[in-house]
Amino acid sequence: LRLPVFDYREPSSLEEAVSLLREHGTECKIIAGGTDLLPSMKQKLFRPKYVMSLERISDLGGIGFDEKQGLQIGSMVTLSALETSLTVKERYPMIRDAAHAVGSPHLRRMGTVGGNLSLDTRCCYYNQSESWRKSRPRCIKLGGDTCNAVGGGKKCFAVFSGDLAPALIALGAEIKLLSHRGERILPLRDYYTGNGAEPLARDSDEILVNVKVPPLSQDAVTPYFKYRIRESIDFPFAGLAAVIHVDKKEKVCRKASVVIGAVGPKPLDVHEIAEIAEGKRLDGRLIEEISNLARKAAKPVDNLGSSPEYRRHTIKAFAKRAFQAALVGYGQ
Numbered sequence: 490l491r492l493p494v495f496d497y498r499e500p501s502s503l504e505e506a507v508s509l510l511r512e513h514g515t516e517c518k519i520i521a522g523g524t525d526l527l528p529s530m531k532q533k534l535f536r537p538k539y540v541m542s543l544e545r546i547s548d549l550g551g552i553g554f555d556e557k558q559g560l561q562i563g564s565m566v567t568l569s570a571l572e573t574s575l576t577v578k579e580r581y582p583m584i585r586d587a588a589h590a591v592g593s594p595h596l597r598r599m600g601t602v603g604g605n606l607s608l609d610t611r612c613c614y615y616n617q618s619e620s621w622r623k624s625r626p627r628c629i630k631l632g633g634d635t636c637n638a639v640g641g642g643k644k645c646f647a648v649f650s651g652d653l654a655p656a657l658i659a660l661g662a663e664i665k666l667l668s669h670r671g672e673r674i675l676p677l678r679d680y681y682t683g684n685g686a687e688p689l690a691r692d693s694d695e696i697l698v699n700v701k702v703p704p705l706s707q708d709a710v711t712p713y714f715k716y717r718i719r720e721s722i723d724f725p726f727a728g729l730a731a732v733i734h735v736d737k738k739e740k741v742c743r744k745a746s747v748v749i750g751a752v753g754p755k756p757l758d759v760h761e762i763a764e765i766a767e768g769k770r771l772d773g774r775l776i777e778e779i780s781n782l783a784r785k786a787a788k789p790v791d792n793l794g795s796s797p798e799y800r801r802h803t804i805k806a807f808a809k810r811a812f813q814a815a816l817v818g819y820g821q
């Protein structure tokens with residue numbers, strides 16, 4: 490598979506990058522580590538006229554922490570830098586776990602935080618070579634009018650399969666986007682549209698600059714669970730991130746934030762769980778109710794390499810495991 494021809498740009502400052510995007514935004518793709526962009530270009534899923542690298546822009550690097558402000562991660566920080574950061578490991582173990590769960594060591598060394606959060610959605614009928622795709626009707630994500638995964642479906646169900654987003658959303662992260670119009674701060678959860686064909690609320694001339702994560706109380710239980718077939722490399726088929734605060738003595742759930750990933754076009758905050766769990770004593774019955782809510786919220790379709798029923802069931806098991814872990818204080 491060969492790359493299509495494109496014009497490569499490598500700005501050395503944010504100002505230069507913003508001005509290039511102002512001029513060429515709709516015809517230009519940003520490249521960070523390239524681990525997602527380049528395979529897709531080789532499959533001719535898109536053929537941008539320009540590819541603009543962020544590699545030389547020093548303002549996009551660095552991991553910083555402040556007790557009051559929390560954590561700040563530059564969009565060009567690699568996943569391996571994130572998973573090996575002592576601050577991240579000690580203060581936000583779930584971010585470390587989610588970064589570590591991505592692909593393989595090679596991909597984590599090249600892949601960046603900005604690229605991971607800005608991944609395109611995936612579908613087994615879409616992420617295929619051009620000749621394979623020609624054997625099927627053109628799907629909605631490719632500009633056609635049918636969904637090959639859901640016969641007769643009139644919307645795109647391609648899956649957001651990033652590992653970091655569910656964890657960062659559960660932790661209440663926000664992102665900074667920059668364009669020639671200025672800066673825009675967005676809760677990370679609003680970065681995802683829920684439309685598989687156009688999954689990100691990012692204008693083509695915007696750059697994701699950094700992610701901020703609020704301070705996290707050290708007694709929170711924060712597991713990230715991922716289901717994949719090959720432990721050494723695969724994208725998730727289902728994922729669940731939870732931030733749970735439990736009163737140790739009374740076993741009362743003070744706060745709960747549960748986000749499920751890879752079971753739909755966007756990472757989904759299952760807010761119903763907080764509604765039923767907060768202020769209640771965690772026991773077997775409540776945990777069963779919580780895990781049923783997580784299962785109900787997951788609406789996978791048959792477009793990845795594992796059945797929708799199994800993925801739903803896995804989400805339920807993950808939710809149960811997360812709250813059982815909170816009862817015994819896992820991760821503290």
Ligand SMILES: Cc1cc2nc3c(=O)[nH]c(=O)nc-3n(C[C@H](O)[C@H](O)[C@H](O)COP(=O)(O)OP(=O)(O)OC[C@H]3O[C@@H](n4cnc5c(N)ncnc54)[C@H](O)[C@@H]3O)c2cc1C
Nearest residue numbers: 521522523524525526592600601603604607651652697724
């Ligand atoms: C075999 C294989 C397995 C993988 N497994 C996983 C997995 O388990 N979990 C997982 O999460 N991912 C997985 N990936 C996907 C990918 O490797 C990672 O998500 C990686 O973090 C992407 O980052 P990148 O810097 O390489 O992104 P790129 O490929 O450079 O970019 C990805 C997208 O983000 C956009 N982008 C990048 N940076 C910015 C920015 N700062 N502002 C705006 N837009 C930006 C690009 O334009 C592009 O559309 C896998 C990939 C492969 C090939």
